[in-house]
Amino acid sequence: QVQLVESGGGLVQAGGSLRLSCAASGRTFSGSAMGWFRQAPGKEREFVAAISWNVISTDYADSVKGRFTISRDNAKNTVYLQMNILKPEDTAVYYCAASQRSYGSILDVVRSPDYWGQGTQVTVSS
Secondary structure: OEEEEEEOOEEEEOOOOEEEEEEEEEOOOOOOOEEEEEEOOOOOOEEEEEEOOOOOOEEEOOOOOOOEEEEEEHHHOEEEEEEOOOOHHHOEEEEEEEOOOOOOOOHHHHHOOOEEOOOEEEEEEO
């Protein structure tokens, strides 16, 4: 099994930047598609960004395109989410996610992730 631990959340003013990290351990990490989701109070968890196992493909929610960048370093078993030009509506708990399928499609995590981290709070003030 894959274990995921997020870090890097915090309080930031609108227009600022924040970088989230997700450290993975356990079963093979490099062969799994990875992604980020978020959940704001009173709302359902929503997709934010995803990246394929070979780093060739990425996908972003329309609300974060041009502002957020997902990346991964397989040698360090870590996935990152660089968040720029943050807005109050970005406030949420951010979760790292992974697919249990090895060397599959980026859609494996976009549509149905199998593993989740504990989440890290991101709060953006106006």
